[in-house]
Amino acid sequence: MALLSDLINLDLTDSTPKIIAEYIWIGGSGMDLRSKARTLSGPVDDPKKLPKWNYDGSSTGQAPGEDSEVILYPQAIFKDPFRRGDHILVMCDAYTPAGEPIPTNKRCAAAKIFSSPEVEKEVPWYGIEQEYTLLQKDINWPLGWPQGGFPGPQGPYYCGIGADKAFGRDIVDAHYKACLYAGINISGINGEVMPGQWEFQVGPSVGISAGDELWVARYIIERITEIAGVVVSFDPKPIPGDWNGAGAHTNYSTKSMREEGGYEVIKKAIEKLGLRHKEHIAAYGEGNERRLTGRHETADINTFLWGVANRGASIRVGKDTEKEGKGYFEDRRPASNMDPYVVTSMIAETTLLWNKS
Amino acid sequence: MCDLPSDCFSINGTHSSPPKHSLKIFEIIIFKMALLNDLINLNLTDSTKKIIAEYIWIGGSGMDLRSKARTLPEPVSDPKKLPKWNYDGSSTNQAPGEDSEVILYPQAIFKDPFRGGNNILVICDAYTPAGEPIPTNKRHAAAKIFSRPEVEKEVPWYGIEQEYTLLQKDINWPLGWPQGGFPGPQGPYYCGIGADKAFGRDVVDAHYKACLYAGINISGINGEVMPGQWEFQVGPSVGISAGDEIWAARYILERITEIAGFVVSFDPKPIPGDWNGAGAHTNYSTKSMREEGGYEIIKKAIEKLGLRHKEHIAAYGEGNERRLTGRHETANINTFKWGVANRGASIRVGRDTEKEGKGYFEDRRPASNMDPYVVTSMIAETTILL
Numbered sequence: 001m002a003l004l005s006d007l008i009n010l011d012l013t014d015s016t017p018k019i020i021a022e023y024i025w026i027g028g029s030g031m032d033l034r035s036k037a038r039t040l041s042g043p044v045d046d047p048k049k050l051p052k053w054n055y056d057g058s059s060t061g062q063a064p065g066e067d068s069e070v071i072l073y074p075q076a077i078f079k080d081p082f083r084r085g086d087h088i089l090v091m092c093d094a095y096t097p098a099g100e101p102i103p104t105n106k107r108c109a110a111a112k113i114f115s116s117p118e119v120e121k122e123v124p125w126y127g128i129e130q131e132y133t134l135l136q137k138d139i140n141w142p143l144g145w146p147q148g149g150f151p152g153p154q155g156p157y158y159c160g161i162g163a164d165k166a167f168g169r170d171i172v173d174a175h176y177k178a179c180l181y182a183g184i185n186i187s188g189i190n191g192e193v194m195p196g197q198w199e200f201q202v203g204p205s206v207g208i209s210a211g212d213e214l215w216v217a218r219y220i221i222e223r224i225t226e227i228a229g230v231v232v233s234f235d236p237k238p239i240p241g242d243w244n245g246a247g248a249h250t251n252y253s254t255k256s257m258r259e260e261g262g263y264e265v266i267k268k269a270i271e272k273l274g275l276r277h278k279e280h281i282a283a284y285g286e287g288n289e290r291r292l293t294g295r296h297e298t299a300d301i302n303t304f305l306w307g308v309a310n311r312g313a314s315i316r317v318g319k320d321t322e323k324e325g326k327g328y329f330e331d332r333r334p335a336s337n338m339d340p341y342v343v344t345s346m347i348a349e350t351t352l353l354w355n356k357s
Numbered sequence: 358m359c360d361l362p363s364d365c366f367s368i369n370g371t372h373s374s375p376p377k378h379s380l381k382i383f384e385i386i387i388f389k390m391a392l393l394n395d396l397i398n399l400n401l402t403d404s405t406k407k408i409i410a411e412y413i414w415i416g417g418s419g420m421d422l423r424s425k426a427r428t429l430p431e432p433v434s435d436p437k438k439l440p441k442w443n444y445d446g447s448s449t450n451q452a453p454g455e456d457s458e459v460i461l462y463p464q465a466i467f468k469d470p471f472r473g474g475n476n477i478l479v480i481c482d483a484y485t486p487a488g489e490p491i492p493t494n495k496r497h498a499a500a501k502i503f504s505r506p507e508v509e510k511e512v513p514w515y516g517i518e519q520e521y522t523l524l525q526k527d528i529n530w531p532l533g534w535p536q537g538g539f540p541g542p543q544g545p546y547y548c549g550i551g552a553d554k555a556f557g558r559d560v561v562d563a564h565y566k567a568c569l570y571a572g573i574n575i576s577g578i579n580g581e582v583m584p585g586q587w588e589f590q591v592g593p594s595v596g597i598s599a600g601d602e603i604w605a606a607r608y609i610l611e612r613i614t615e616i617a618g619f620v621v622s623f624d625p626k627p628i629p630g631d632w633n634g635a636g637a638h639t640n641y642s643t644k645s646m647r648e649e650g651g652y653e654i655i656k657k658a659i660e661k662l663g664l665r666h667k668e669h670i671a672a673y674g675e676g677n678e679r680r681l682t683g684r685h686e687t688a689n690i691n692t693f694k695w696g697v698a699n700r701g702a703s704i705r706v707g708r709d710t711e712k713e714g715k716g717y718f719e720d721r722r723p724a725s726n727m728d729p730y731v732v733t734s735m736i737a738e739t740t741i742l743l
Contacts, residue, residue: 003394004616007470007563015468015570027548034548036579037565054707058686058700059547059582065686069698069708083562097698097708137552138535219550226552 013085017042020087022080023053023072024219025094028061030104031234031337033219035089043086050074050090062094062102070102071095076212081178082223089182089219091212107211110345114207116353124348125258125328126210127187127203127251130217131336133238134168134196135231142196142239143167143230154244157195167196171228175200175221182220184213193297194244203251207348211341236335237290245291245298246336252347253328262326269351270306270315270329276350277304277314283342285335292333299332402474406431409476411469412442412461413608414483417450419493420623420726422608424478432475439463439479451483451491459491460484465601470567471612478571478608480601496600499734503596505742513737514647514717515599516576516592516640520725521610522627523557523585524620531585531628532556532619543633546584556585560617564589564610571609573602582686583633592640596737600730603637625724626679634680634687635725641736642717651715658740659695659704659718665739666693666703672731674724681722688721 012018019042024035036055044050057063057070072092080087093107101108113119134143144167145151156165172189179186179200187201200221202213218234225232237245256265273280281288281301294300299314306315306329308322314333321327334343401407408431413424425444433439446452446459461481469476482496490497502508523532533556534540545554561578568575568589576590589610591602607623614621626634645654662669670677670690683689688703695704695718697711703722710716723732 003397003471004559004563004613006394006398007567007613008559010470010566010570012566012569016572018569020565020569032545033550035550036548036577038577039569039575055548056686056700061544065699065701066696067698068700083566097712222551226550226555226558229552231551231553 009084011085019043019085020080020083021050021090022083022088023074023090023092024216025055025072025092026104026106026215026339028104030106030339032060033215033222034060035219044088045077047074047077047090050077053092057094057102062104069097071097071099075107076209076216078182078184078216081181081220084181089216091216106339106341107208110211110341111208113345113349113353119207119348119352122254122256122348122352124207124344124352125204125253126340126344127201127205127328128210128214128340128344129199129201129247129249129251130214131192131197131199131246131248132221133194133233133235133246134171134198134225135233135238137229137231140231140233142194144196151195153242154193154195157191157197158193159191165195166191168198168228168230171221171224171230172198172200174224175217178220178224179217182216184217184220186217192244192246194239194246197238197244197246207344208341210344211339214340234337236285236287236337240290242296244296247291247298247332248285248334248336248338248340248343250331250334250340250343250347251328252331252344252351254352257328258326260326263321266317266321266327266329270317272350272354272356273315273331273347274304274306275356276354280346280350281333283338283346284333285338287337288333288335291335398473400474408432408474409469409472410439410479411472411477412463412479412481413605414444414461414481415493415495415604415728417493419495419728421449422604422611423449424608433477434466436463436466436479439466442481446483446491451493458486460486460488464496465598465605467571467573467605470570470609478605480605495728495730496597499600499730500597502734502738502742508596508737508741511643511645511737511741513596513733513741514593514642515729515733516590516594516717517599517603517729517733518588518590518636518638518640519603519606520581520586520588520635520637522583522622522624522635523560523587523614524622524627526618526620529620529622531583533585540584542631543582543584546580546586547582548580554584555580557587557617557619560610560613560619561587561589563613564606567609567613568606571605573606573609575606581633581635583628586627586633586635593642596733597730599733600728603729623726625674625676625726629679631685633685636680636687636721637674637723637725637727637729637732639720639723639729639732639736640717641720641733641740643741646717647715649715652710655706655710655716655718659706661739661743662704662720662736663693663695665743669735669739670722672727672735673722674727676726677722677724680724 022037027034053072054069058065058068074090076091078089189200292298292301297311305313307313316330411426416423442461443458447454447457463479465480467478578589681687681690686700696702705719
């Protein structure tokens, strides 16, 4: 109803200096996002100036009922594309009242890695390609697919247009502008190989902010699908069979890799990643074994393989990087449901802090 | 002839489906709604100094809100300057037909988020022509308690967490629930997002901004444990204004669900079984509790509340026995127990308060359909006057 949207879109700046801050955190499954809002007395742009808050951890699988308070520490602010004005989204992480990160809080350990001097001086950049699938509500079948059936085989859908090839573009385009509005470093979008599947990219982001930005971009997409009446899935292999899975390829470079002679540094880094392949795979997302089969532009989960311009590899180096002798590389192993705090910090840790001994 | 754009072109460049006839009706409806909204949203400030005042009162059940509007010659910001009014009490179960006038005394003004401009909402309470509060008028006695010197000097603060459930119109089944069935069990919905977890956010967000616009001290909102259930918080408010603000917020919420075509329920246990109930947890502090040594004052206050548990429970909302079972984050209705960070207690003290030795506590017993005038004044009475 138009009158409801008049209220939702009320511009309060002439009525009150108060603003609304939506505090966002990750729930007990490690993938479910939660949020609630509070009123603040005026605009805030520094997360250190935001008050800590708390929530009922017993309702999210993160605390027992008799001692249920979990504390939220504000870590990053973004403009709220839904409420606009001076209202904000706040990405938080969760701690016990005693100040310890709770088990599902992966940001705290990642932040430690990113603030170690060896990592800080290498200014690690990340570009994350987040793939996701849109599903019809209630039946949980991909958007645009006939109920009880399948669309024509993959081929026409990658970057496709037209009502028979692109399903859900409204959501994707709304998300793109909403993220730009919010201040997220969203660098692009494209329709994916499987119909109903899309991708957006965030980056280059430095260190811990890659994780913050990706989580808030995920929050915004799920809020938008909520409006659209559609369900978003980050499952890495939503439809078994001859249909692509969904990944979160993570592009990475350090200062040394971006400078003269960087290609040698890249090769050494890839070698280290190869020696810790099992550890990385274990942290790269649940259910990834259904996706990393060696088919559908993936490398088999048990194999570590790298190559220039090779989409069937675990790690792909772009032709530009090989040609210029410096640049970045792409870790294609992470699943769409990976935790970016874990993946980004682990790549930094293995390539910058870890010793082969 | 092109009366409307749809006369001149067809959808998708084909004439096959949908039938042009029904599409034309749909477009006419949209077109006329737009005209109606232009009128609803008219800004009168350049046409006239007159304003519209919507007088709001509580009806005969103690929970049904009623309102009607009148024109005033110019803007008013002080309730004492508003004229008294009256209504037909025989139509709200508050007076007999032969002597039906009930007098409305304006008590609090809020900006009208529906009419905008200088138009106002007015919270009133109801009196006989002789000046006596009618039986359903709970504000009057509450105001007396709050103006007692011992209470006034303690500056009692209230933060009320109003839970409510959105229902689909006509079938009265929660919003987002399949007709004749149930959603997946509780777990994903508390503060959840997504079309399969959050039902009715438009109503909640419209309400948040509308209350801020109105001047209500709304401090936050969140999705609740049961899908289709939400919560907003009002406070900290001092004394009698806590009740005025909650009633105004409830009024605005029901006007918004009216627009949205949903029904709002304040029933404390709308769905029996393994589904959370709805409460109105009332956070409370006095000046002494907020100062050094406050934690001892808090403990004494909680002790006094424990001694009057039955009296409070009787005044904390109809049907509360269906909700206060000891499960679903409640304490059993017959048990009085308090604890730090304990959501299964009657009264919960936050960790911050325990740590800092001062602060506030949360009475978790009131049901969502409690009368805030009754609950806030009774807590003040028990802890300060008795």
